[in-house]
Amino acid sequence: ELKVEQNPLFLSMQEGKNYTIYCNYSTTSDRLYWYRQDPGKSLESLFVLLSNGAVKQEGRLMASLDTKARLSTLHITAAVHDLSATYFCAVDRPNFGNEKLTFGTGTRLTIIP
Amino acid sequence: GAVVSQHPSWVICKSGTSVKIECRSLDFQATTMFWYRQFPKQSLMLMATSNEGSKATYEQGVEKDKFLINHASLTLSTLTVTSAHPEDSSFYICSAADSGNTIYFGEGSWLTVV
Numbered sequence: 001e002l003k004v005e006q007n008p009l010f011l012s013m014q015e016g017k018n019y020t021i022y023c024n025y026s027t028t029s030d031r032l033y034w035y036r037q038d039p040g041k042s043l044e045s046l047f048v049l050l051s052n053g054a055v056k057q058e059g060r061l062m063a064s065l066d067t068k069a070r071l072s073t074l075h076i077t078a079a080v081h082d083l084s085a086t087y088f089c090a091v092d093r094p095n096f097g098n099e100k101l102t103f104g105t106g107t108r109l110t111i112i113p
Numbered sequence: 114g115a116v117v118s119q120h121p122s123w124v125i126c127k128s129g130t131s132v133k134i135e136c137r138s139l140d141f142q143a144t145t146m147f148w149y150r151q152f153p154k155q156s157l158m159l160m161a162t163s164n165e166g167s168k169a170t171y172e173q174g175v176e177k178d179k180f181l182i183n184h185a186s187l188t189l190s191t192l193t194v195t196s197a198h199p200e201d202s203s204f205y206i207c208s209a210a211d212s213g214n215t216i217y218f219g220e221g222s223w224l225t226v227v
């Protein structure tokens with residue numbers, strides 16, 4: 001059974017600080033996704049990571065993937081209040097195509113002014 | 114760009130009644146769509162895979178007779194929660210992928226059963 005774990009579950013940061021969210025998954029997968037969810041809203045796609053060593057950056061967020069370690073990280077640089085949200089990683093299921101996702105537990109990020 | 118749209122955005126129904134949620138792919142055809150459920154402050158859990166022209170595939174522990182899925186066309190899947198109870202109150206989200214395997218999520222539908 002594919003399991004996806006994130007840590008921390010809750011993160012409270014001061015503005016301007018850096019931090020990293022970790023995502024571990026238990027079996028081989030082809031794609032690793034990062035999503036943002038604001039309260040009461042659906043998911044906003046942030047990154048899709050396809051291969052070992054992949055690194056993608058958008059603004060203050062940078063995601064990386066280590067398929068050998070089955071680990072992805074989402075790094076936040078110089079956090080600002082607008083980044084407060086819940087962040088989910090998700091992986092596709094082996095042998096079930098790339099469309100069916102298993103989500104991590106989520107990390108609720110709060111940026112404190 | 115491609116969009117997946119859900120309707121309604123929120124619905125309140127009485128316990129024991131049924132409610133239908135629609136998921137449409139607006140710019141592409143999707144032979145497969147997925148339904149997820151998210152309880153407050155929890156993650157998304159896959160409920161079922163909706164297959165155009167055939168029966169849906171349900172995840173372990175999801176009652177197929179309670180959550181009826183119909184995928185009658187290449188752009189529409191519906192989820193009907195039958196005999197709804199307060200514990201069915203949740204956020205329901207659908208997804209579909211285009212021909213390039215880009216996954217799109219719907220806006221979600223809040224269901225409250227009173």
